[in-house]
Amino acid sequence: MKREFIPVFLLLITILTTKSVYSQAPTTGDCEGAIPVCQDYYFQPNTADGEGNYPNEIQGQQQCPYNCLWGERNSTWYRFTVQTSGMLRFTISPVDQTDDYDWAVYNLTTYDCDDIYNNAPQMVVSCNSVGSNSNPNWWGDTGAAEDGLSDCSGPGESGSKWNIEIPVNQGETYVLYVSDWSQTPPGYSLDFSESTAQIYDNTRPELQGVLSGGIVCNDNTFAFYFSEDVSCSTVLPNAFELVGPDGNLIPITDITGESCEIGGNWEKNFVATIDPAFTLSGPYVFRLLAFTGVSDQCGNTALPDSVNFTLNLNAPEIDDTDMDLKNSSCGEANGYIQDIDVSGNDPLTYEWKNASGDVVGTDVDLIDVPAGLYTLIVTDDQGCQALSPEYQIIDEGAPDIDESGLSKTDNTCGNINGSITGITVDGMAPPFTYEWRDQNDNVVGTSLDLTGVSGGSYTLYVRDANDCQAIAGPFSIADKPSPTIIDEDVFTVGENCGMSNGLIENMDVVGQPGLQFRWYNQAGDTIGSTLDLFDIPAGDYYFLARDENGCVSESGPFTVAAIEGPQFDLSQLDIKQANCGRSDGYIHGIEASGNSGLSYVWEDGDGNVIGDTSFLDNLAPGEYTLIVTDAAGCENIAGPYEIVNQGEPFTVNAAGPEYICSGEALQLTVDEIENADYQWTGPDGFSSDEQNPVIPDAQTTASGTYTVDVTSNPYGCEAQSSVDVEVYQTYDVELDISSTDTIIFPGQEVTFTAHAQNPGDSPVFEWIVAGEVWQSGSDSTFTTENINTDMTVVCQLLAEEICAFPKPAVSNSLDIIALVVNLYVPNAFRPGSVHGNDEFKVSSIASEVAEFNMKIFDRWGKLIFESDDVTQGWDGTINGEPAPRGVYIWMIDYALFDKNNQPLIHNQKGMVTLVR
Numbered sequence: 001m002k003r004e005f006i007p008v009f010l011l012l013i014t015i016l017t018t019k020s021v022y023s024q025a026p027t028t029g030d031c032e033g034a035i036p037v038c039q040d041y042y043f044q045p046n047t048a049d050g051e052g053n054y055p056n057e058i059q060g061q062q063q064c065p066y067n068c069l070w071g072e073r074n075s076t077w078y079r080f081t082v083q084t085s086g087m088l089r090f091t092i093s094p095v096d097q098t099d100d101y102d103w104a105v106y107n108l109t110t111y112d113c114d115d116i117y118n119n120a121p122q123m124v125v126s127c128n129s130v131g132s133n134s135n136p137n138w139w140g141d142t143g144a145a146e147d148g149l150s151d152c153s154g155p156g157e158s159g160s161k162w163n164i165e166i167p168v169n170q171g172e173t174y175v176l177y178v179s180d181w182s183q184t185p186p187g188y189s190l191d192f193s194e195s196t197a198q199i200y201d202n203t204r205p206e207l208q209g210v211l212s213g214g215i216v217c218n219d220n221t222f223a224f225y226f227s228e229d230v231s232c233s234t235v236l237p238n239a240f241e242l243v244g245p246d247g248n249l250i251p252i253t254d255i256t257g258e259s260c261e262i263g264g265n266w267e268k269n270f271v272a273t274i275d276p277a278f279t280l281s282g283p284y285v286f287r288l289l290a291f292t293g294v295s296d297q298c299g300n301t302a303l304p305d306s307v308n309f310t311l312n313l314n315a316p317e318i319d320d321t322d323m324d325l326k327n328s329s330c331g332e333a334n335g336y337i338q339d340i341d342v343s344g345n346d347p348l349t350y351e352w353k354n355a356s357g358d359v360v361g362t363d364v365d366l367i368d369v370p371a372g373l374y375t376l377i378v379t380d381d382q383g384c385q386a387l388s389p390e391y392q393i394i395d396e397g398a399p400d401i402d403e404s405g406l407s408k409t410d411n412t413c414g415n416i417n418g419s420i421t422g423i424t425v426d427g428m429a430p431p432f433t434y435e436w437r438d439q440n441d442n443v444v445g446t447s448l449d450l451t452g453v454s455g456g457s458y459t460l461y462v463r464d465a466n467d468c469q470a471i472a473g474p475f476s477i478a479d480k481p482s483p484t485i486i487d488e489d490v491f492t493v494g495e496n497c498g499m500s501n502g503l504i505e506n507m508d509v510v511g512q513p514g515l516q517f518r519w520y521n522q523a524g525d526t527i528g529s530t531l532d533l534f535d536i537p538a539g540d541y542y543f544l545a546r547d548e549n550g551c552v553s554e555s556g557p558f559t560v561a562a563i564e565g566p567q568f569d570l571s572q573l574d575i576k577q578a579n580c581g582r583s584d585g586y587i588h589g590i591e592a593s594g595n596s597g598l599s600y601v602w603e604d605g606d607g608n609v610i611g612d613t614s615f616l617d618n619l620a621p622g623e624y625t626l627i628v629t630d631a632a633g634c635e636n637i638a639g640p641y642e643i644v645n646q647g648e649p650f651t652v653n654a655a656g657p658e659y660i661c662s663g664e665a666l667q668l669t670v671d672e673i674e675n676a677d678y679q680w681t682g683p684d685g686f687s688s689d690e691q692n693p694v695i696p697d698a699q700t701t702a703s704g705t706y707t708v709d710v711t712s713n714p715y716g717c718e719a720q721s722s723v724d725v726e727v728y729q730t731y732d733v734e735l736d737i738s739s740t741d742t743i744i745f746p747g748q749e750v751t752f753t754a755h756a757q758n759p760g761d762s763p764v765f766e767w768i769v770a771g772e773v774w775q776s777g778s779d780s781t782f783t784t785e786n787i788n789t790d791m792t793v794v795c796q797l798l799a800e801e802i803c804a805f806p807k808p809a810v811s812n813s814l815d816i817i818a819l820v821v822n823l824y825v826p827n828a829f830r831p832g833s834v835h836g837n838d839e840f841k842v843s844s845i846a847s848e849v850a851e852f853n854m855k856i857f858d859r860w861g862k863l864i865f866e867s868d869d870v871t872q873g874w875d876g877t878i879n880g881e882p883a884p885r886g887v888y889i890w891m892i893d894y895a896l897f898d899k900n901n902q903p904l905i906h907n908q909k910g911m912v913t914l915v916r
Contacts, residue, residue: 025263027052031113032259034079034175036229036297037192038200044187045095047180048074057116058104058177064152064159066121068129069104074180078190079108079297081173081228086197088166091143092178095186098139100131102154102179105144109172125174126163129154131181145194168197201298205230207288207305217313217384220277224286224307225269228296232260232267239292242274245282245387246375250274266297280385281315283308315384316344318376320391328371329397330468336367337374337391345380352376355390371395399427399462399470410478411455412512413551418477419451420458429464436460439474455479482551483511485543492558495538496595497565497634504533504558507543514548522557538562565634566594575641578621580717581649585619587641590626597631605640621645647715654708654721661730661803666695670708670721677713682706703727728802731758733809737795743817744787748904752793754780754811760799766808768794789818823892828913831876840912841873842892851895851905856888856912864888876914885916 026033029052035042051057051072060071092101104127106116111123130153132138142161151166153159168174178190192199211223237252244250253275257267287306288294294302319341328335342348342364352361355373360366366374376388402424411418425432425448436445439457444450450458459473486508495502509515509531519528522540527533533541542556572589592598592614602611605623610616616624625639652671660666668680669692680688683704686695695702707722734757741750754765767775767782770791775782782795795811824843831838842854856865856874864883865874876883891909 024053026054026259028077029075030054031057031077031079031116031175031177033264034077036201037078037080037176038298040191040193042078042190044076044189046185046187047183048076048178048187051075057113059117059120062120064127064150064154066127066152067104067124068127068152068154069102069177069179070129070155072177072179073102074183076178078176078178079173080176080199081201081203082168082170082197082199083202084198085169086167087146087195088168088174088197088199089144089146089192089194090176091141091145091189091191091194093141093189093191094139094182095188096182096184097141098136099180099182099184099186099188100139101142101188102129102131102181103127103142104177105166106175106177107172108175113175124152126151126166127154128152128159128161128163129181130157130159130161131155132157168199201228201296201300203228203296204300205294205296205302207286207302207307210286210307210309212284212309212311215278215311215313217279217315217382218277220275221271221273222278222286223269223271226294226302227268229266229268230294230296230302232257232265234292234294235260235267235270236292237272239289239294240272241287241289242272243285243287245280245284246377250276278311278313279315279379279383280387281311281313282387283310313384316342316348316378316380316386318342318378318386318388320388323391325391325393327394327396328369329395330466331370331395331398331470333368333370335369335371335393336365337369337376337393338365338367340364340376340388342378342386344378344384344386345382347381349379350376351379369393396428397464397466398468399425399429399432399464401425401460401462401470401472403472406475408475408477410480410549411453412480412549413482416452416454418453418455419449420460420475420477421449421451423448423460423472425462425470427464427468427470429466429468431465433463434460453477480512480547480549480551483509483515483545483547483553485509485545485553485555487543487555487558490558492560494561494563494632495536496563496630496632497636498537498562499634500535500537501633502536502538502560504536504541504560507531509545509553511545511553512547512549512551516546518544518546520544536560563595563632563634565632566592566598566628566630566636568592568628568636568638570638575643578619578643578645579715580647580712581621581645583618583620585621585643586615586617587619587624587626587643588615590614590638592628592636592638594628594634594636595630595632599629601627601629603627619643647712647717649717650710650712650719652708652710652719652721654706654723656706656723656725658724659726659728659802660698661728662699663697663730666698666702666725666727668693668695668706668708668723670710673710673712673719675713677711679709679711680706698727700727700729730803730805731801733758733760733797733799733804733806735759735795735797735809735811737793737811737814739793739814739816741816742814748787748818749783749785750787750816751781751783752795752814754782754795754797756780756797756809758799758804759797760801760804762800764798764800766796766798768796787816787818791816791818823894823908825890825892825908825910826912827910828915829876830915831882839873839875840888840890840914842870851893853893855891857890858883858888859886861889870894882916883914885914887911887913 028035029048029050052075055072058069058072062069092103094101105125106123107125111119116123126144128142130138135157138157144165145162146165148162148164149160151163153163206227208225208227215222235255237255240252242250242252252272254273255270257270259267285306285308288302288304290304322339324339326336350362350364351359352366353375354360360369371393373390373392375390378386405422407422409419434446434448435443436450437459438444444453455478457474457476462470489506491506493503517529517531518526519533520526520542538560540557540559544554546552569591574589576586578585600612600614601609602616603625604610621643623640623642625637627635627637629635650673655669678689678691680693684701703726705722705724710719735754737752737754739750739752744750765780766773793814793816796808798808829837829840852868852870854867855863858864864878889911893907895905
């Protein structure tokens with residue numbers, strides 16, 4: 001946008017003196033360094049330290065109803081401008097709820113931070129300093145709320161911690177002062193979220209104005225300001241431009257702001273330095289350029305903007321009331337500008353400049369100049385300048401030739417039909433005369449329009465009644481001949497087999513743009529519009545070319561011949577059918593003739609290509625078609641021919657024993673096929689034409705594969721099958737056994753040995769004692785100590801060879817007799833009985849007992865009787881006294897002599913009952 005700015009001296013004084021008291025950068029502990037409010041919530045983890053760089057901004061010992069604060073203490077300031085009207089509400093919540101925080105809100109809309117100290121009653125809108133060192137009711141959260149009690153509370157225990165909500169209006173600016181009266185380390189949180197007013201700045205900063213009052217000649221600075229504080233780092237000389245009354249840019253070399261100079265980050269008032277200085281009175285434009293990044297404290301970015309202002313530098317004054325301006329004529333330098341009155345501080349100097357900025361005069365009067373724009377610059381002794389408006393001298397008398405409607409027609413098709421029309425002529429001294437001259441300076445026309453000329457360069461000369469001449473041109477007219485048809489290399493290809501596939505190629509045409517082509521036949525029908533012609537029948541054809549000027553050239557005729565396709569001779573056709581489901585059919589004897597380059601393709605009934613010769617072999621039943629193509633692509637088709645199957649295929653299964661033993665009959669069999677022949681072949685020269693042959697006395701040389709070929713009649717369908725037979729050698733196995741003893745004592749070791757004839761490679765011997773297998777394996781001997789009674793021992797030999805006989809081979813039987821000693825031990829006795837059995841005594845039928853020992857124990861395991869004499873018994877006493885009736889335990893050890901007269905130890909034990 002653009003603004004016209006009227007300087008106000010008071011505003012200038014205010015802006016220039018606002019911050020004159022500041023000498024160092026304000027901090028957040030100072031009003032001028034207040035934190036911009038750009039969000040709902042702020043958190044200060046630690047208390048503020050001190051009162052910033054500018055203490056004592058608030059007077060001490062103040063009382064309500066105006067200002068409740070007692071000076072500054074641990075200060076933090078917040079600043080905001082209301083965007084939409086409403087109620088301001090906020091909560092200050094100490095981290096330590098025993099802390100006492102004070103606060104005040106000041107209206108800065110028509111005041112500045114410096115005014116708070118002396119004008120607090122007029123600026124404060126709400127204040128709270130309620131607190132107590134001992135009463136917790138005055139500690140903790142405070143602020144402005146909907147249900148607050150007043151707009152001023154405190155100091156001390158006077159009033160409420162909560163002030164009433166604050167009404168604020170759009171455009172008003174406020175600062176909130178927060179003080180940690182307790183001066184403890186923990187900080188606080190500040191929450192504006194309950195406000196109904198929009199207090200965040202979402203408005204872009206604007207270039208507000210330029211302070212032009214007081215600027216004099218040769219000043220090189222000017223002041224300007226924004227609508228709000230902006231970032232110092234973004235206000236740079238290249239973000240702006242200044243345009244003077246003469247339209248030239250005046251370089252800006254530096255920009256400063258008071259807060260920026262002392263280390264601050266934000267400022268709204270700035271001073272720009274220029275070079276060269278102001279010397280020219282008149283209108284100026286100061287612009288903020290695009291994409292400069294100039295932004296306010298809440299990140300809102302300024303848009304391009306401009307401010308217009310006018311300077312009166314007590315420069316010379318130019319009065320052109322009585323000015324005399326004479327236009328030039330006939331394009332000559334005979335115009336002038338005179339009688340301009342100029343006043344100012346002498347000595348005055350003059351410069352006349354044309355539109356290009358060239359100096360064309362240095363006197364107050366400008367004479368003998370051509371048509372153009374001229375400006376007078378007057379400079380006084382101080383270097384101050386005055387700039388006149390632009391004065392225009394026009395050229396009077398020379399005809400004005402207007403070429404905007406010019407139309408040229410080139411010379412076409414070899415005719416003389418070029419023209420130049422549409423030029424118009426105006427001027428201040430009619431009537432006009434015309435001359436058209438060609439490149440050789442010959443006059444070729446005397447009218448405004450030039451017609452009926454050939455190609456060339458033409459210039460128009462126009463003269464008015466004052467003999468002033470104007471010239472237009474030269475204008476070029478081209479010669480554009482008819483198209484040239486180049487048909488020396490054109491060739492034709494005949495139509496093959498009536499398929500309209502003839503062609504005419506290699507036609508060429510040169511000529512003017514926009515060429516169009518037409519092929520037509522003898523009947524005059526159009527059949528093509530390209531240089532080459534494809535897919536045409538036999539006949540004569542003509543070619544025509546036309547350019548964008550309508551020029552036409554023709555050529556022809558071009559003849560496309562008719563070419564016949566391939567032909568078949570089927571007189572030698574020979575078809576053999578397939579037999580027995582085999583692929584042994586064929587098609588022979590087809591002869592093809594025609595143009596050179598014949599190719600053959602055989603297809604089956606499914607369209608699959610299966611051959612590329614004139615014949616087919618190894619055919620299965622089905623349909624077959626021959627396609628013959630010549631070099632021109634013409635086709636002819638023979639068939640389809642059908643191959644059928646003759647005779648059904650069959651299968652047979654040969655059978656025979658997996659194995660037999662030598663000397664046995666070998667029986668071979670195969671499935672019966674009606675009306676078929678059989679042929680068997682096999683090992684050892686075997687051959688037979690019987691269906692199921694027998695080899696009566698097969699030997700081991702008959703082992704191997706037997707194959708039968710079965711052929712059916714009449715089509716000779718064949719099937720084959722094989723069977724493998726193994727013939728093993730037959731042999732007899734004989735076995736007998738012997739032992740080291742046949743009469744033994746119980747527990748005596750005895751060894752048995754097997755004697756075998758033809759036992760085979762890996763015989764297995766099974767030793768059977770009393771009908772049970774006691775040992776099985778490759779060992780031909782068997783030793784045992786476990787025969788205690790009479791038993792029969794037999795051995796079986798199991799040979800792994802298939803044709804071993806018998807299987808198993810069983811040995812002779814050996815009867816083993818075990819000598820047994822029978823000891824009779826009573827289970828009860830009665831001492832003193834008159835009926836016998838009056839003592840406990842062992843009875844034996846053994847012929848000889850080598851050793852004997854008997855012990856008797858009471859029920860507690862105490863030995864009460866012992867004897868080494870088999871004839872001695874226990875009489876039922878203990879140490880000569882009758883033993884109590886009851887059960888007693890006995891143990892007997894005895895030995896018998898073996899055949900080598902060595903004792904064999906035996907043990908027995910049991911219980912006996914003593915009866916009284």
